[in-house]
Amino acid sequence: MDNENFGLAKSFSSAPVLSISPHTNFSQKEQTDIEHELNEQVGTTGEYVSEGFCFKLAPGQDQIGFMRSLKEKAPKLTDFAKGTTTLAFEFQEGVLVAVDARATMGAFISSNNVRKVIEINDFLLGTMAGGAADCMFWEKYVAMQCRVYELRNGEKPSVAMASMMLASIMRQYRGQGLSMGTMFTGSDKTGASLYYIDNDATRVKGRLFAVGSGGTFAYGVLDTNYRYDMSLDEAVNLGIRAITSATFKDSASGGVVRIYHVTNHGKWNLIHDAIDVSELHYQFEQNKGHTGRGNEGKPNKYL
Amino acid sequence: MWMGSKEHYDRGVNTFSPEGRIYQIEYAIEAIKFGSTAIGIRTNEGVVLGVEKKLPSKLMEPAKSEKLVEIDRHCGCAMSGIVGDARILVDHARVEAQNHRFNYAEAMSIEQITEAVSDLAINFGEGYEGTKRKPMARPYGVALLIAGVDDNGPQLYQTDPSGTFLQWQARAIGSGGDTAMTYIKESYHSNMTLAEAEKLVMQTLKSVMEEKIQSDNVEISIVRTDTKRLETRTQEYVNNIISTLA
Numbered sequence A: 001m002d003n004e005n006f007g008l009a010k011s012f013s014s015a016p017v018l019s020i021s022p023h024t025n026f027s028q029k030e031q032t033d034i035e036h037e038l039n040e041q042v043g044t045t046g047e048y049v050s051e052g053f054c055f056k057l058a059p060g061q062d063q064i065g066f067m068r069s070l071k072e073k074a075p076k077l078t079d080f081a082k083g084t085t086t087l088a089f090e091f092q093e094g095v096l097v098a099v100d101a102r103a104t105m106g107a108f109i110s111s112n113n114v115r116k117v118i119e120i121n122d123f124l125l126g127t128m129a130g131g132a133a134d135c136m137f138w139e140k141y142v143a144m145q146c147r148v149y150e151l152r153n154g155e156k157p158s159v160a161m162a163s164m165m166l167a168s169i170m171r172q173y174r175g176q177g178l179s180m181g182t183m184f185t186g187s188d189k190t191g192a193s194l195y196y197i198d199n200d201a202t203r204v205k206g207r208l209f210a211v212g213s214g215g216t217f218a219y220g221v222l223d224t225n226y227r228y229d230m231s232l233d234e235a236v237n238l239g240i241r242a243i244t245s246a247t248f249k250d251s252a253s254g255g256v257v258r259i260y261h262v263t264n265h266g267k268w269n270l271i272h273d274a275i276d277v278s279e280l281h282y283q284f285e286q287n288k289g290h291t292g293r294g295n296e297g298k299p300n301k302y303l
Numbered sequence B: 001m002w003m004g005s006k007e008h009y010d011r012g013v014n015t016f017s018p019e020g021r022i023y024q025i026e027y028a029i030e031a032i033k034f035g036s037t038a039i040g041i042r043t044n045e046g047v048v049l050g051v052e053k054k055l056p057s058k059l060m061e062p063a064k065s066e067k068l069v070e071i072d073r074h075c076g077c078a079m080s081g082i083v084g085d086a087r088i089l090v091d092h093a094r095v096e097a098q099n100h101r102f103n104y105a106e107a108m109s110i111e112q113i114t115e116a117v118s119d120l121a122i123n124f125g126e127g128y129e130g131t132k133r134k135p136m137a138r139p140y141g142v143a144l145l146i147a148g149v150d151d152n153g154p155q156l157y158q159t160d161p162s163g164t165f166l167q168w169q170a171r172a173i174g175s176g177g178d179t180a181m182t183y184i185k186e187s188y189h190s191n192m193t194l195a196e197a198e199k200l201v202m203q204t205l206k207s208v209m210e211e212k213i214q215s216d217n218v219e220i221s222i223v224r225t226d227t228k229r230l231e232t233r234t235q236e237y238v239n240n241i242i243s244t245l246a
Helices: A009-013 A026-030 A034-042 A063-073 A132-153 A159-172 A215-225 A232-249 A277-287 B023-032 B083-104 B110-122 B177-187 B194-208 B235-244
Strands: A086-091 A094-099 A103-105 A108-111 A117-121 A124-127 A181-188 A191-198 A203-205 A208-211 A256-262 A268-276 B038-043 B046-052 B068-072 B075-081 B142-150 B153-159 B165-167 B170-173 B218-224 B230-232
Touching: A086 A181, A086 A191, A086 A215, A086 A232, A094 A124, A094 A181, A094 A191, A094 A232, A117 A132, A124 A132, A124 A159, A132 A159, A132 A181, A132 B068, A132 B083, A159 A181, A159 A191, A159 A203, A181 A208, A181 A256, A191 A208, A208 A215, A215 A232, A232 A256, A232 A268, A232 A277, A256 A277, A268 A277, B023 B075, B023 B142, B038 B075, B038 B142, B038 B153, B038 B177, B038 B194, B046 B068, B046 B075, B046 B142, B046 B153, B046 B194, B068 B083, B068 B142, B068 B218, B068 B230, B075 B083, B075 B218, B083 B110, B083 B142, B110 B142, B110 B153, B110 B165, B142 B170, B142 B218, B153 B170, B170 B177, B177 B194, B194 B218, B194 B235, B218 B235
Parallel strands: none
Antiparallel strands: A086 A094, A086 A208, A094 A256, A103 A108, A117 A124, A124 A181, A181 A191, A191 A203, A256 A268, B038 B046, B038 B170, B046 B218, B068 B075, B075 B142, B142 B153, B153 B165, B218 B230
């Protein structure tokens, strides 16, 4: 297997961009050395030799089988504890993207200031849920593919095309341990559109998505208040409200709210870069006449 | 056996003649001289690239940007010779430039882009063991003028089929290349403005072109030092320059 030069720039620069992502190399099976006989014993279904990238893969030849057996032998090893709240929805003025900013390592909060909206290029945005590196790397890779497409064809790829590039990569690496749940949105000739893509190679076009551990809480707020004919202001406020609620109930989400707006005219705008959710919580509670401390109607014990 | 006779040293692309020449490369360099003229001029304000677009028939649609293309947003390329060969080289340069941005989050320098093109240009013949890409069986019959702006300022390079690349202040290649070079040598000075350089490119093209110079048979692109962005000049802009020419 030719992935010994892992990490060298050389291994990247020979990437054949014709094939969107590394593909299965069946010709390798024709070798008749010891490695080949080992393959036969394991009963390989297909060997993944990365053409463009030289990732260090797990030992053995059958990557998918290895990941599966790892789940049995070491049940918790590959279950990364992760949490987030990201949401995006379509409305009449485009797509609104709202995210929190917390990164966790199990119970430990490693950061409250993460950028979970990845600015792929000037017309595409992707959100980050699951493995931060997997999201960032592959969405950046799609950005490169889009640019090469633009240079070759003299026009920008559509959002449908770009999202399919990412979904195809997820399909190629299916079962090999990637972790990604992203809302892929952007604006092209047909206006803004929204897709959900994850590491099972799911790709769905939709109106409204919330991804991550806090997603269910966000759905609660979104589903009760969402209308397609909202104005941009209403949409922004709904996004903020949904993220704030989710961060209040979900310990793996928190930090600040970031809001992006994808217009129908081929661009996106950053609306709010960082609004502190703990301040927002008190603000929303005080609007209802509450203190925000959750002690309404109870006598104060300590004074 | 043909090996015995001297005039057959040009049969193999990897065969030296006893005088130390590889004829196929020299023939490939000859192929450039059939190409349409391409000119590049470097100034402190930026770089100019200009090409002649031959229209062999009135029925042909004037193609957009066939011989003057974008490699990356800070780098353009003009070509002369076999345009089909150039497409392979240009595509390689584009992919390398984007890979560079992907890996290092910065623009590839003009020299590195040129080097990447030259690396591919000399990789012809039988190839070596372990290469996945099937190499070109013959040298690429094209010369490229690669111009752009990077951290070292505005730069102009020329590549040729032998894999050599040279840096120039002003360079002309193609059928009118030699004539154009003597013409440019008279008027070029190192503190030219970009507008003067554009005019010089057009004036030179006018003097070497067989057909009458028009806005639809020439093309001009520039990369400004301050913006570091490739801009293609519009037909109206080109027309304005043509009307001022002597």
